[in-house]
Every structure is written in C-alpha cells, then in structure tokens.
Amino acid sequence: MESRNLINLIPKKIIDDYEIDSVEIIDDIPLVITRGKVNERIKQVLESIFGEDVKINSLESNEEVPDETFENILIQAISKKATDIHLEPKERSALIRLRIDGVLQNVGEVSKELYLGMLTHIKIRSKLNIAEKRLPQEGGFPFVFNRKNYDIRVSVIPTLFGEKTALRILPSDQVLKTMEALGMDSGSIDVIKKALNKKSGSIIVSGPTGSGKSSTLHVLVNYLEKNDKNIITIEDPIEIIDKDLNQIQVNEEIGLTYPVLLKKILRQDPDIVLLGEIRDSETARLACEASLTGHLILTTIHTKNCESIILRLLEMKIEPYLIASSVNVIVAQRLVRKLCDNCKTLKPVSGGIFDLEEAYFANGCKQCNYTGYSGRIGIFEVIELSEKTRNFIYKFESAQNLVESIKSDCKKTLLSNAVRLIKNGTTSISEVLKIME
Numbered sequence: 001m002e003s004r005n006l007i008n009l010i011p012k013k014i015i016d017d018y019e020i021d022s023v024e025i026i027d028d029i030p031l032v033i034t035r036g037k038v039n040e041r042i043k044q045v046l047e048s049i050f051g052e053d054v055k056i057n058s059l060e061s062n063e064e065v066p067d068e069t070f071e072n073i074l075i076q077a078i079s080k081k082a083t084d085i086h087l088e089p090k091e092r093s094a095l096i097r098l099r100i101d102g103v104l105q106n107v108g109e110v111s112k113e114l115y116l117g118m119l120t121h122i123k124i125r126s127k128l129n130i131a132e133k134r135l136p137q138e139g140g141f142p143f144v145f146n147r148k149n150y151d152i153r154v155s156v157i158p159t160l161f162g163e164k165t166a167l168r169i170l171p172s173d174q175v176l177k178t179m180e181a182l183g184m185d186s187g188s189i190d191v192i193k194k195a196l197n198k199k200s201g202s203i204i205v206s207g208p209t210g211s212g213k214s215s216t217l218h219v220l221v222n223y224l225e226k227n228d229k230n231i232i233t234i235e236d237p238i239e240i241i242d243k244d245l246n247q248i249q250v251n252e253e254i255g256l257t258y259p260v261l262l263k264k265i266l267r268q269d270p271d272i273v274l275l276g277e278i279r280d281s282e283t284a285r286l287a288c289e290a291s292l293t294g295h296l297i298l299t300t301i302h303t304k305n306c307e308s309i310i311l312r313l314l315e316m317k318i319e320p321y322l323i324a325s326s327v328n329v330i331v332a333q334r335l336v337r338k339l340c341d342n343c344k345t346l347k348p349v350s351g352g353i354f355d356l357e358e359a360y361f362a363n364g365c366k367q368c369n370y371t372g373y374s375g376r377i378g379i380f381e382v383i384e385l386s387e388k389t390r391n392f393i394y395k396f397e398s399a400q401n402l403v404e405s406i407k408s409d410c411k412k413t414l415l416s417n418a419v420r421l422i423k424n425g426t427t428s429i430s431e432v433l434k435i436m437e
Contacts, residue, residue, distance in 0.1 A: 006030065009049050018042050022079045023050075024146045030054045033072075033079055035108070066117030069110065074152070074167075076107065078145050080369065083169055089115060089162035100369070101337045101376050102210065112162075119156070122165060126154040134158055142172070149173055153237065170239055176222045182212075183421070187411055188382035191329060195384070196223055199271075201328035202287060202297040204278075206309050212335050212378055213300040214239060217274050220298055221245065224272060233274035234261045250276070258283045266290055275299035281316035288318055291326035305414070306332045306383050307406040311399060324393040330406075332381040332414055334435040336427045340368035344425060353429060360425040377426060379435065381414040 006023035007015065010032075014020065018036035025031070030050040036042070038058045046054045057072045077085050077098050084099035094115035097104045110118070123130045126139030136157040143150045149172035156163050179189045195203050203220065205213045218240045221231065226244040236250035236258075246268075248261055259282040262275065266286075278284045278301045291297045303312050309330045313323050343365035349356045362372025385393075389405040396402065418432040 006050075010046070014042065014045055021076065024079070031075075032056045033075055034058050035076070066114060067121045069114060070118045070121055073107075074143060074169075075145055077167075077169060078150065081375075085165075085167040085169070087115065087118070087165040087167075089159065089164060091161055094162075101371070101373055102335060103337070103371075105369075105371075116162075119163060119165060122154060122167075123156065126152075128154070128156065133163060151241075168239075172241060174240055176219050176240070177215075179219060179223070182216060182219055182380075183378035183417075184380050184382070185412060185417060185420070188380055188417075191382050191384045191411075192220065192331075193223065195329040196220060196296070198296060198328060200291055200294050200296060200326075202291040202299065202326055203329045203331065204309050204327060205298075205300045205331040205333060206303040206306065207300075207333045208304070209302070210335070211333055212376075213333065214276060216331070216333060216378070217276075217298050217300065218242065221272070221274055229271040230269055231272045231274065232265045232268060232270045233276070234258060234265065235274070235276040245274070259286055262286045262290070266295070270295060272296045272298070277301065281318065284313055284316045284318050285322070288313075288322040288326040292322070297326075304332075306330045306381055306410065307403045310393060310402065310406065314393075314396060320393050320396045324390040327385060330383050330385065334379045334414065334418075335376045336379060336418070336421070336431040336435060337373035338375045338377050338426055339428055340365065340372055340374045342367045342374075343372065346425075349429065354419050354422065354432075356419075356422065356429070359422050359429055362428055362430070372428075373431075377421065379414055379418045379421065379432075381410060381412070381417065383410045385409060 020034045082098040086097040088095040093109045096108045125141045128137045128139045140153045151170040153168040155166045232246045343363040344360040345363045364370040364372045368374045392402045392405045421427045
C-alpha cells in the first residue's frame with residue numbers, strides 16, 4: 001500500500017486524540033508522525049496495526065533529546081510541505097513556526113534549555129561555530145526523508161532573547177513545473193516562447209520578495225534546448241540545482257558580486273545567462289549591453305509592476321537607447337494560495353466585487369490543516385514591448401506617456417488574470433485583494 005494511504009488504517013479517534021499527521025515508509029519501516037505525546041496506549045495501537053518495528057516521531061517529545069526533537073520538527077515540516085522553519089527564542093521558551101503556502105503557522109513551543117541544545121546540534125550539523133553567539137552565521141546540511149534528498153539552508157542571527165534560527169528546505173531533486181502549471185495563460189506563454197527563441201535580448205521578471213521570480217526563471221530555462229547551448233547562471237543563493245546548467249553562487253565576502261561575475265562569465269562564451277537579480281546600475285548596464293551582443297538574458301528586478309521595470313532602469317541612469325534595444329519582454333508576478341479542493345465552498349458575493357455574483361471561499365478541513373488552502377499558484381502579467389513603446393523609451397520625455405504606452409501593450413493585466421483564477425475556483429477573493437494592495 002502507498003504510504004499516503006497508510007494513515008487510513010488508524011482509527012479516526014486515535015488520529016484525533018494524538019494529532020497524527022501522517023504515516024511514511026522509511027527504509028521499509030512505518031514512521032508515524034504525531035503532534036501529541038507518545039504513551040503506552042498509542043504504542044500498542046500502532047504496533048497492532050503496523051507491527052513491532054513501527055517508529056513514532058512526536059514533536060512533543062517526552063525525553064526532550066535535542067537532536068531527536070529537531071529531527072521531528074524537520075520531518076513534520078517536510079510532511080506539511082513547509083518551505084521554511086523558524087525557531088524563535090523568547091524569554092522562557094522558543095516558538096516553532098512553519099511557513100506553509102507562504103504563511104507562517106505556529107506549531108508549538110519548546111523549553112529554552114531544549115532549544116539551546118537543538119541550536120548546538122544545528123550548528124554542528126551545519127558546520128557553524130558553536131562558540132560564536134554575537135554574529136550572524138550561515139550554513140547548511142543534507143537531509144534524507146522518505147527516500148528523497150533535501151538541502152537544508154541554515155541562518156542563525158542574534159536577537160534580544162538569544163539566537164534565532166531560520167531553515168530553508170530545498171528539495172535536491174525538485175521537478176520543475178511547466179508555464180501552465182505556474183499559472184500562465186496561453187497568450188502569455190506564446191509571448192514568452194517567442195522571446196526564448198531569440199538569440200539576444202532580455203526577459204525581466206518583477207515582483208515582491210517571495211513571489212517566485214527565481215522559480216519562474218528556472219522554468220523558462222527548462223524550455224530551452226540545453227544540449228547545444230552554453231547556459232550560465234549567477235544566483236544568490238542557488239536554490240534549484242540543474243545539472244544541465246553552469247551555476248555560480250554569488251559570494252560578496254570574497255568579492256564575487258553580480259557585476260564582477262557577469263563581467264567574467266561574458267568571457268566564457270555564454271549563449272544564455274540567467275542573472276538572479278538586478279540590484280544596481282552596474283549590473284543593469286552590463287545586462288543590457290550583453291543583451292545587445294548576442295546573449296539572451298533572463299533576470300529579475302524588485303519592482304511592483306511591469307511599467308516600473310522600465311522606470312527603474314531609467315532611474316538607474318541606464319541610457320534609454322540601451323533599454324529600448326535590449327528589453328524584449330517584461331513580466332510582473334504574484335503568488336496566491338490555492339483553495340483546498342476538498343472543502344472550498346461556493347457562495348454569493350456581496351458588494352459586486354470584481355463584478356462577481358458568486359465565488360468559492362475558503363472553509364477548512366483536516367486535509368488542508370484547517371486553513372482552507374493547499375499549495376500556491378502564480379498570477380502573471382506578460383508584456384511584449386511594441387515599437388511605439390520602444391520609441392517612447394528611446395526619446396524618453398514623459399513618464400506618464402511611457403506608462404500609458406506600456407499598459408496599452410498589455411493583453412491581459414495582473415488583475416484580469418487574478419479574476420480568472422477566482423472564477424475557475426483556483427483561489428479566493430481575499431487572496432487576490434492581498435496582492436492588489
């Protein structure tokens with residue numbers, strides 16, 4: 001039987017009483033993950049179902065062994081598809097929070113003494129200095145769960161009540177989505193595919209921190225023919241490992257910054273460059289110049305919408321002719337949570353918001369941990385710059401005229417694509433209102 005169905009063998013009362021989250025198979029041994037305390041009753045019940053070899057991991061460990069408690073937290077996070085774990089010291093305890101579908105959720109607390117033991121274990125495992133408590137540190141370690149490999153990135157930083165720990169969970173063998181799975185409509189996909197087929201120019205993706213810009217770049221790269229192309233990436237950090245790419249990690253401490261690395265790799269005869277982010281005018285100018293000299297550049301910039309991408313480049317004092325000649329497609333994106341298909345409810349919409357008469361609303365069930373949501377999806381605005389807009393950039397005189405021209409190039413706005421996802425029951429009105437703030 002598949003591991004995801006094993007929990008169905010456990011009586012519902014036992015699942016509820018002991019807050020059992022899941023049952024996995026690790027090295028052919030059943031592993032029961034629970035948030036309740038483990039006693040003789042639960043042991044006997046589970047042994048009668050799965051045999052004497054069954055292993056039980058509880059977040060609320062009776063023995064409070066630091067390394068075992070931390071491993072339980074890590075397993076719970078992966079089982080819940082969390083992207084981050086936050087261990088936050090308070091005056092007398094430490095709070096445990098998981099980021100699931102972009103939202104931090106409290107999952108428990110541990111004693112201050114137990115947390116300090118966990119912190120020492122994490123530092124040793126991440127090859128950090130256990131004696132250093134005044135300066136931030138970064139490290140990481142590999143982790144295997146349910147026969148899948150994960151890369152755990154660790155950041156430790158001093159706070160008022162002690163060192164706070166943040167852990168990013170990165171699947172080592174992550175399967176890249178398609179543009180359709182990301183949430184793009186067919187028209188946007190056609191525009192991007194056309195730009196990807198060009199030998200030069202740039203595609204620039206914008207959006208707030210945590211909106212999935214880096215993931216989008218890697219999905220776009222996956223549409224390229226890699227066998228006869230030299231594709232080099234400059235990233236900070238490298239979150240998605242792709243054996244078909246030449247990936248380079250930014251390291252500012254030793255002088256490996258974005259502009260330094262971009263200058264160097266242009267001597268490596270690249271066909272395509274994935275540039276993690278444009279942070280400064282030097283990087284922006286180098287990226288625009290590279291776009292004009294036979295390189296396809298895929299990059300991101302931190303702005304709120306498509307028109308702000310061009311305005312930001314102009315603010316960086318990049319020559320208008322460089323921008324007009326090098327930028328092919330601009331993209332704005334956001335991430336919203338997807339409604340749980342098991343419990344979403346169709347209701348009338350009051351107030352005529354988005355001109356909707358009815359829509360699906362979040363409800364909450366055990367399957368979605370009573371949040372009403374499960375997973376996330378992107379909302380996109382994709383614009384191919386017209387000749388008219390390029391002329392406005394080249395002869396830049398008025399920001400208002402330029403913005404209006406860029407908007408006229410847009411076939412489907414961020415809002416119209418968001419409303420499309422509301423209408424088909426993928427997301428909720430409240431999620432869309434958050435990103436439109």
